[in-house]
Amino acid sequence: MKTNDVILQTVTTVTVFIILTFAAYLFFAGHHDPGGGFIGGLMIASALILLYLAFDIELIHKGLPFDYKLLMGVGMALSLLTGIGAIVLQHPFLSHTFEYVDFPFFGEIELATSVLFELGVTLAVVGATLTIILSISEDV
Amino acid sequence: MNNLVIFPLIIPLFTGVLLIFFSKQVLIQRYITIISLLALFISTLFLIHQVSNEGTQTLNLGGWAPPYGITIVADMFALLLVFTTIIVTLCCLWYAFRTIGKEREKHYFYPIVLFMITGVMGSFLTGDLFNLFVFFEVMLLSSYVLITLGGTNLQLREALKYVLINIVSSMLFLVALAYLYAITGTLNFAHLSMRVAETGQDGLITTVSIFFLIVFALKAALLMYFWLPGSYGAPPMAISAIFAALLTKVGIYAIFRLFTLIFYHEPGVTHYLIAVMGILTMILGGIGAVAYWDIRRILGYNVIIAVGFIVAGLAVFTETAIAGSIYYLIHDMIVKALLFLLAGVMIGLAGTDKLREMSGMIRNHASLGWMFFLAAFALAGVPPLSGFIGKLLVLQGALEEGFYVVAAVGLLTSLMILYSVMKIFMNGFWGENQLSVEDEQMSTRGLMFPCAILAALSVALGLGPEWANVYVMQAEEGLSNPQLYIEAVMGNAD
Numbered sequence: 001m002k003t004n005d006v007i008l009q010t011v012t013t014v015t016v017f018i019i020l021t022f023a024a025y026l027f028f029a030g031h032h033d034p035g036g037g038f039i040g041g042l043m044i045a046s047a048l049i050l051l052y053l054a055f056d057i058e059l060i061h062k063g064l065p066f067d068y069k070l071l072m073g074v075g076m077a078l079s080l081l082t083g084i085g086a087i088v089l090q091h092p093f094l095s096h097t098f099e100y101v102d103f104p105f106f107g108e109i110e111l112a113t114s115v116l117f118e119l120g121v122t123l124a125v126v127g128a129t130l131t132i133i134l135s136i137s138e139d140v
Numbered sequence: 141m142n143n144l145v146i147f148p149l150i151i152p153l154f155t156g157v158l159l160i161f162f163s164k165q166v167l168i169q170r171y172i173t174i175i176s177l178l179a180l181f182i183s184t185l186f187l188i189h190q191v192s193n194e195g196t197q198t199l200n201l202g203g204w205a206p207p208y209g210i211t212i213v214a215d216m217f218a219l220l221l222v223f224t225t226i227i228v229t230l231c232c233l234w235y236a237f238r239t240i241g242k243e244r245e246k247h248y249f250y251p252i253v254l255f256m257i258t259g260v261m262g263s264f265l266t267g268d269l270f271n272l273f274v275f276f277e278v279m280l281l282s283s284y285v286l287i288t289l290g291g292t293n294l295q296l297r298e299a300l301k302y303v304l305i306n307i308v309s310s311m312l313f314l315v316a317l318a319y320l321y322a323i324t325g326t327l328n329f330a331h332l333s334m335r336v337a338e339t340g341q342d343g344l345i346t347t348v349s350i351f352f353l354i355v356f357a358l359k360a361a362l363l364m365y366f367w368l369p370g371s372y373g374a375p376p377m378a379i380s381a382i383f384a385a386l387l388t389k390v391g392i393y394a395i396f397r398l399f400t401l402i403f404y405h406e407p408g409v410t411h412y413l414i415a416v417m418g419i420l421t422m423i424l425g426g427i428g429a430v431a432y433w434d435i436r437r438i439l440g441y442n443v444i445i446a447v448g449f450i451v452a453g454l455a456v457f458t459e460t461a462i463a464g465s466i467y468y469l470i471h472d473m474i475v476k477a478l479l480f481l482l483a484g485v486m487i488g489l490a491g492t493d494k495l496r497e498m499s500g501m502i503r504n505h506a507s508l509g510w511m512f513f514l515a516a517f518a519l520a521g522v523p524p525l526s527g528f529i530g531k532l533l534v535l536q537g538a539l540e541e542g543f544y545v546v547a548a549v550g551l552l553t554s555l556m557i558l559y560s561v562m563k564i565f566m567n568g569f570w571g572e573n574q575l576s577v578e579d580e581q582m583s584t585r586g587l588m589f590p591c592a593i594l595a596a597l598s599v600a601l602g603l604g605p606e607w608a609n610v611y612v613m614q615a616e617e618g619l620s621n622p623q624l625y626i627e628a629v630m631g632n633a634d
Contacts, residue, residue: 087146
C-alpha cells in the first residue's frame, strides 16, 4: 500500500508561511527587542528544512534554485561590504549610521546600516545551515 | 584613526569571500590570490614605514573609544610577524599551485587558506583578548579544513586528534578569559594592563596567567606538543609548511603579548615557569628530532625545539634576549617554511619519507641539495646565516642574567638540530644514486623558485641584520615598555 502524506504536506504549506513571518519579525525586532540576524536566519532555515522534510529535494530545488554555498558567500560579502563602505567614506572600519525617514504610509521609521550587516549574517546562517543539512542528506 | 591598520585583515578576508564564487575556475582563483597577496604585501610595507616613523598605529573599530570598542593595534612586533606571514604564504601558495592538485583546488583550497591568513593576521593585530579568541577560532577552523581536505585515511585520523586537542584548549581559553574578566572587568589589552598594574598582580591573577600560559602552550606546542608531530605530518607538504611556519607562532605571539604587556609583575613565578617549560621543550624536542628516521617527523620535532628556544628568550626577560627572540621568530618562520617545502620535493621525488629508502639525490638535483644544506645550516645557527644572530642574542642575554641552564641547553640543542637535519642531508643526498630521472614520482619544475626566494631571504637576514635591526629594536622597545602600548591605545580616543 502506498503511504500518503497529504496531511503533512498541507499543514506544511500553511505553517511555512507562519514560520517565515515570525522569522521576519525576529529579524527586524533585533535592534530593540530580543531577536536579530542569527536567530532570524535559523528560523528561515528551519522553515526550509520543514519543506525539505515534507516534500522531496528535487521539487524544492525547482522552486528555490539557490546554491546555498553561494548564499553563504553573498552574506559574508554583504556584511564585509558594510564595513568597507565606512572606509570608503573616511570613517573607521565597521562604523554604522542611522537615519529617521518619514514614509507615507508607515510613518517615521529608523533606517540603520547595521540592518544590512545583520542581513549578511542572516544569509550566511541560512546558507551554512542548509549546506550542512543537505550535504549530510546526500548519498556519497 | 588609521584605516590602513585593518587592511592586512580585510584584504585576505574579502579575497576569500570573492573566491567562493569562482570555486570551479582554478586559474582565476590563482590569479586573484596572487594579486591580493601582492596588494597585502604593499599595504603592509606602507604600514611598517608609517609605524616606524610615527609610532604605533591604532584603529578603533566602529569609532568606539577603547576600552569600550575593539581596537586594532599595529605595533612593530605584530607588523614584523604580519610581514613575514605574507611572504611565507606567498611562497607556500606558489608551491601549492604545482603540487596541491586540481581536486583540492576546486574544493575551496584557496579561500580556506586566505581565511586562515585572516585569522593569523587578526591574532597578531588585535588589541582585545576576546577578539584574540575569535581570531584563534577563525584560524583553527580553517586549519581543521586544510588538515582534512582530500580525505585520506591518515589525514582523517590525525585531524581527529588535532580537532579534539584544539577544542579542549579553546574551551580552557574561554574559561581563563571568564576568570580574568570577573577579576578585572575589562578585556582590552591596554586597559587590562593598567588594571593589573593598579591592583598589583596578586596570587589570583598569577594563577589565571598560568592558566593562559597552559592554553597558549597547547596552541604553540610548548611542552604540550604531543599532538604536533602527527598532525603536521598528515596534510600535503604545502599545507604542512604553512602550518609549521604560522600556527605555532601565533601561540608564541600570544604568550609574548600577554607576558610582556599584562602579566609582567611576577617574573619570579611566571617567567621562571616559562623558562622551565622552554628548557624541557628543547630537550624533549631534540631527543625526538634525533630519534626518528622519517623526514616529516624530524622536521616536526624541529618545530618544537624552536618554540622552546623562542620562549626561553622571553623567560630571560632582558632587552637583549627579547630582541634575540624576535630575530629568531622571524628567522624560524622563513626557514621552517623553506625546510618543509624542500622536504616536500624530496618526498615527492623519492615517493617515500623514510630516510633509509633514499640516497644520492644530489646527482640529479644539485640546487635542491645545496638549498637544503643552506637551510639546515641556517636552522642550526651557523654564523653567516639567519639563525645565528637571534641565537647569539638570546644566549648573550641568558648568560648576562645567569640563566646558565638555558644557555647550555640552547647550545646543546643547536647541535641536535644540526645532527638531525644533516642526517636528512647525508642520507638523502649523498651516497649511491638509487633514483634515476625516470624513476622519479614528480618533476621539480617550478618548485625551486619559491624555495629560492625563502633561501635568499634567510641569507639576507643573516648577512645584513643592520637593515632589519632598526625595526627589530623598535619591536623590542614596544615589548619592553608596556607604557608605549597603553599610551598608543588609550591616548588615541578619537
